Amino acid sequence: MEEFNRLYKFITKEGIVQIISNEKNINDIKIKFQLLSEEDIEICLYLVAIDYNDIKSIIELNSYYLKEKENDILNNIYKRKLLDYERLKKVIYMFLKDDIRIKFTSDLILSIIERVDTNYSFFDACFTNNVEVIQLLIDYANNNNIVLNINEKDNYGDYPFFMACMIDNIKMVQLLIEYANINHIIFNVNEKDENGSYPLISIFINNNVEMFQLLIKYANENNIILELNDKDKYANYPLLLAIKKHKNVMMCQLLLKYANYNKIILNLSEYDIGNVSDIPDEIIELFIRYEKRIKIVYNNNSELLKRKNEMRVITTEETNFMEEINKYFRERIDNFTIYSNNTINRLFIKWLNENEINK
Known part of the structure; x- marks a missing residue:
C-alpha cells in the first residue's frame, strides 16, 4: 500500500x-x-x-x-476497498452528468446497503440509513436503460431487499419496491441467507409494525404467500420473536390475521417461550381467538395451557356480561352495541362526569 x-x-x-x-x-x-x-x-x-x-x-x-x-473500473476499485462513500458520490454524480458508461454489479449495489467490513467507513455510512446513493444508482440505471439485477445474491446469500429489511430502513425498502414495480421485477421475499434468515424474521427482530404491513401489502399485490414458520440458525421464527423478544401484541395480531386469511398454521413451542408469565394477557387472548391457526407444543404441566384455560373462563364471563348489557341497551336505544370493557368504562366515566359524582 x-x-x-x-x-x-x-x-x-x-x-x-x-x-x-x-x-x-x-x-x-x-x-x-x-x-x-x-x-x-x-x-x-x-x-x-x-x-x-x-x-x-x-x-x-x-x-x-x-x-x-464497458467500463468496469468502479467495481475493481470497490473490490480493493478503495471506494469510500465520498468517492462513490463523486463518481455517480460525474457519470450521471457526463454520460460516462460504467458497470454496476450486484456486489456494488449490496456494498451500498450492507456493512461487510466494520472498519470500512463507506459501509458504515451506508449502513446508517443512507438512501441517497441507492437513489443515484437507480437514476443512473434509468438514464442509461439499464435494469439492475436487484434479486441477485452475494456470496453470503444476502440480497438488497433482505438487507434493507435487516437494517430496518423502510425508505430503502420503499425505494426498492418502487423500482421493482416499475421494472416488473418480483422480489424473492422468502429467500434465505446463509444463516437461514429471511426478510420477515428481520422485520420481527426489529419489531417494525409499519415494515410488516408494507411487506404484507407487497406480498398480496404480487400473489406471494409469506413464509411464517421457518427458523433461522439461531432458532428464531416470527411468532416467537413477537411473543418472547418484544411481547408485541400488534405484531402478533397482524401475523395471526395474515395466517388466518391465508389458512396457514403457525407453529409454536412453549419450551421456546421460556417464562410464560411474561406473556401479556392480550397475546393469550389472541391464542384463544385464533386457536385453530396455532399449533402449540405444550410442556408437561403446561403453564401456557393453564393461562389459556383461565383466560378462556374470563373471556367467556366477559362475553356473557356484555351480552346482558347489550340486551339492556337494545331495549332502550336503537343501534347501540358495546364490544368491549373499554366501552363500558368510557360510559361509566361519562355518567360520573354528567352526574358530578366524581367531584
Whole structure:
C-alpha cells in the first residue's frame, strides 16, 4: 500500500493527462514502480481523477484503457476497498452528468446497503440509513436503460431487499419496491441467507409494525404467500420473536390475521417461550381467538395451557356480561352495541362526569 500511495502522489504531481498523452510515460511508470501491477497503475490513475473531479482525465483514461470495452473500473476499485462513500458520490454524480458508461454489479449495489467490513467507513455510512446513493444508482440505471439485477445474491446469500429489511430502513425498502414495480421485477421475499434468515424474521427482530404491513401489502399485490414458520440458525421464527423478544401484541395480531386469511398454521413451542408469565394477557387472548391457526407444543404441566384455560373462563364471563348489557341497551336505544370493557368504562366515566359524582 505504501508503494501505491507513492504512485498516487507521483500522478498528482505530474498530472494524468500529461502521463497518458504518451505511452512512453506509462512505461516509465511501470519501470519506476515495479512492485505494482498494470491494474494497480490503472486504478491509481482513476482514483486521482475521481478525487479531483477531473472529468476530462476520466474520458482520456477511458480512451486509453477501455477502447470499446464497458467500463468496469468502479467495481475493481470497490473490490480493493478503495471506494469510500465520498468517492462513490463523486463518481455517480460525474457519470450521471457526463454520460460516462460504467458497470454496476450486484456486489456494488449490496456494498451500498450492507456493512461487510466494520472498519470500512463507506459501509458504515451506508449502513446508517443512507438512501441517497441507492437513489443515484437507480437514476443512473434509468438514464442509461439499464435494469439492475436487484434479486441477485452475494456470496453470503444476502440480497438488497433482505438487507434493507435487516437494517430496518423502510425508505430503502420503499425505494426498492418502487423500482421493482416499475421494472416488473418480483422480489424473492422468502429467500434465505446463509444463516437461514429471511426478510420477515428481520422485520420481527426489529419489531417494525409499519415494515410488516408494507411487506404484507407487497406480498398480496404480487400473489406471494409469506413464509411464517421457518427458523433461522439461531432458532428464531416470527411468532416467537413477537411473543418472547418484544411481547408485541400488534405484531402478533397482524401475523395471526395474515395466517388466518391465508389458512396457514403457525407453529409454536412453549419450551421456546421460556417464562410464560411474561406473556401479556392480550397475546393469550389472541391464542384463544385464533386457536385453530396455532399449533402449540405444550410442556408437561403446561403453564401456557393453564393461562389459556383461565383466560378462556374470563373471556367467556366477559362475553356473557356484555351480552346482558347489550340486551339492556337494545331495549332502550336503537343501534347501540358495546364490544368491549373499554366501552363500558368510557360510559361509566361519562355518567360520573354528567352526574358530578366524581367531584
